[in-house]
Amino acid sequence: MATIALAGNPNSGKTTVFNILTGSSQRVGNWPGVTVDRKSGTYKKEKVTTIQDLPGIYSLSPYTPEEIVSRDYLINDNPDAVLNIVDATNLERNLYLTLQILETDVPVVIGLNMMDALKRENREIDIEKLSYGLGVKVAPMTATKGKGVFQALELAKKEKQSEDKLTYDARLETSLAEIDEILGDAIPLRARKWYSIKVFEGDKEIWESLKLSNSQEKEIKEIISITEKIFQEDAESIIINERYALIGQLVHLAVTDSSGSDIRFNMS
Ligand code: GDP
Ligand code: K
């Protein structure tokens, strides 16, 4: 038995992909929140594989019901792999979630969807460069035409890699490694980087759930405060800025824009 989860931003095409893979007819729609609970189905080409359609989210924070469902599933339910559906016409925004999924160490394949719309906008994404920059396989798709969907799922089924592939600024990585060491057995073997980042950011829910000793808390708070002084920023901003810096590099590496538009980045 294998389970592949479909994760991505709202309207990236997850349900369209789910319907193709399972042969079902869940409601597809150009509005957010159609899937608030996760829905599972059987892969129609191979009955031992289960496909999970997760709610659309922009972040793995616990601020919305969709984020809570998706985050709990990715952290606690150990899917065999995630097929991250990415809207190619909104690459920067979609990659913000991709980086957070990669932080959880789950095996990931990117289903780069809406390739038809990207082409219509006279923009191109170099699949090999994006794949190289992220350290994961990228499968181009046009889900509404059924193009590339099964190929993407087959890649996800084979994906077993789950080691830490993301590298942020060396000074941040050092602090995260120190936090990881102090956390020790308090966090599971998987998703260690994600936990270290959450602790570094001061995620209240995670801090409370870990039940750390006073000395652990003290040591970690010292690391956070030293790192904030080095970066001259608060911990949460450090993480956000590091993610966007990496996304900026990836987009610079992989995107060719011949649309005539002057606006290359719109991160806000
Ligand atoms: P979800 O919110 O991620 O589940 O996305 P849906 O599957 O509901 O799709 C959102 C909208 O995008 C729908 O109107 C789909 O028909 C449309 N859509 C999905 N895939 C593609 C694609 O490859 N190309 C284009 N042009 N539209 C797509
Ligand atoms: K939708």
Ligand code: MG
């Ligand atoms: Mg949906």
